[in-house]
Amino acid sequence: MQSEKPVFETPSSINILTYNCWGLKYLAKHRAERLQEIGRSIAAAVTTPEIVGLQECWTQEDYLAVRRQTRHILPHGKFYHSGIFGAGLAILSKWPIVESNMVRYPLNGRPTAFFRGDWYVGKGVACASIQTADGRESIIEVFCTHMHAPYAAEAEDSYMCHRTAQAWEIARLMRQAAERGHAVVGLGDFNLTPSSLGYRLITSHAPVQDVWRFLHPDSSLASATHPLEKARRREIPSVGYNLRENGATCDSALNTWRWSQKQQKQLFRGKSIIVDQSQPDPRAKRLDYIFFSNGLSVSPRSVPWQIESAKVGMTECHPTLDCSLSDHFSVETTITRAPPGPTSDADALPKQETIREQTTDTALRTLTNTSLHPTLYTSYNPSPTSSFLPGPLTRTPSPPEANPSEASVWSPRYLPSSVYEEILALISSDKRRAHRQRRLRLCHFIASVIVSIICFIAIWWSSRAGISFMLVLISTLNLGGGILQGLIGGLFEESELRALEEFEWEMDRCKEHAETVDGKESGVSEGAPKEQSFDNEYHGEGRRIQQNSLEETRIGGEEEKELWEKVRASEGYSGKENWRRGQGRFVGFPGNAG
Secondary structure, X not given: OOOOOOOOOOOOEEEEEEXXXXXXXXXXXXXXXXXXXXXXXHHOOOOOOOEEEEEOOOOHHHHHHHHHHHOOOOOEEEEOOOOOOOOOOEEEEOOOEEEEEEEEOOOOOOOOOOOOOOOOOOOEEEEEEEEOOOOHXXXXXXXXXXXXXXXXXXXXXXXXXXXXXXXXXXXXXXXXHHHOOOEEEEEEEOOOOOOOHHHHHHHHHOOOEEHHHHHOOOOOOOOOOOHHHHHOOOOOOEHHHHHHHHOOOEOOOOOHHHOOHHHHHHHHOOOOOOOOOXXXXXXXXXXXXXXXXXXXXXXXXOOOOEEEEEEEEOOOEOOOOOOEOOOEOEEEEEEEOOOOOOHHHOOOOOOOOOOOEEOOOOEEEOOOOOOOOOOOOEOOOOOOOOOOOOOOOEEOOOOOOOOOOOOOOEEOOOOOHHHHHHHHHHHHHHHHHHHHHHHHHHHHHHHHHHHHHHHHHHHHHOOOHHHHHHHHHHHHHHHHHHHHHHHHHHHHHHHHHHXXXXXXXXXXXXXXXXXXXXXXXXXXXXXXXXXXXXXXXXXXXXXXXXEEOOEEEEOOOHXXXXXXXXXXXXXXXXXXXXXXXXXXXXXXXXXXXX
């Protein structure tokens, strides 16, 4: 007798959680105890998670420890394998995972930085198709990632280009999933702040919405010490405000792993340290995200999902160790949708209005407003070039007299060309570095072969055993090091150059399209309405990063110039360190500061 396929009721809400577990084997303190408690905390959460993405869960042992604690609420799960030491990614689900794969990033650090490890773990995107009910439209495609870590300030970060390329790759994956008509969830530790180039690529080149910024449009763009935040002339946020409003998940004063060594020693000796929620918290920032989309090419009969709430969680300490469960906090969101209506109403499109009901705990906002948030829900007709060069997909609003049941038309949109120029400048810088390193390593290899030959010749003429032994040792070590450098220079550097060339080609095409769009828009008369993508608030005319009733309030001209003069004059933000020579703009920041 055949086993019947389990039938699931169509859910009216889904609770989603993402969490960086900090499970580095041999390096992370109290790893096993913390991972056990993380599993218990997920299982005991007041709002039971139904889709969970974990990062830095490096070992099968830790994954199974979490699974044992959560199996009764999350019976389905997948631990992803990649690289030499594993990807550290896992996806848990209430519903079956019907399809899964691991996509590695083409650019992901360098093997010479072995003390950092990003290259060795094979970072990428864990992909899972989760079927919440019967039918194609019930599939949710989940993308869990952990991008390359920043090891320096933004202006000096030598891995910024790699991280930006990774953002482009996951944006592509989410866009393709949305084009298939599936709901999309992108989550993880992106190691990006909302002011970064990578974040702007994701929110512009994939039809997804950052759930936190959707509900908290005036939240911070970086830590309070960042020049861009200083230019906003706001008070340094408190610990509590960063958790409630700014969504800070990293470097919080509440996280014990971000305390000084002295404070940590006192804590582990049993001294109780209480953090006042009202104390200033200048270093906290948001690096962990949940992006969401209802998908494109969706049937008009389907009921769209709505973002109901988002919060920072897992802020509690371990019950016996009194330390934070990880060096990050979690991000949790709930998406909801109304149950299907009567048959008589089935042919009608979802109402195109925004629900503006604000309570103390949640803000319920629809994702179907076609004029304010066009990138979230509609039918999509990809253009011939959209398979590899779609921009932020912007719906052209229908005139008031148009039939509301007619399908709206999407057209690709692009960031200002200056953004792509900035990315291309990063790529060129990385290519020069890679070419230089390749030459040096190959020269090292050739020199080591010559030195080894000289050593062997010297051994032939040497009559002393001690000198011969030293020459053999020097020759062996020298040749071994030279061969290693030759392999890195001849193989890895060439691989990095090829990946950079691919990324450069794609950004070149985007720049060309953006220039075409900019040229067309420059010909529009002053009185005509002009559409702008969400990301334009960071560039060009200098839009203020703030939304009012889900619309950006923009500034330009002299006010923009004054804003960036304040950024340039900010304490610790020297032109020598942060001004890109010959480019006329700040690295990683909006606008042309010249």
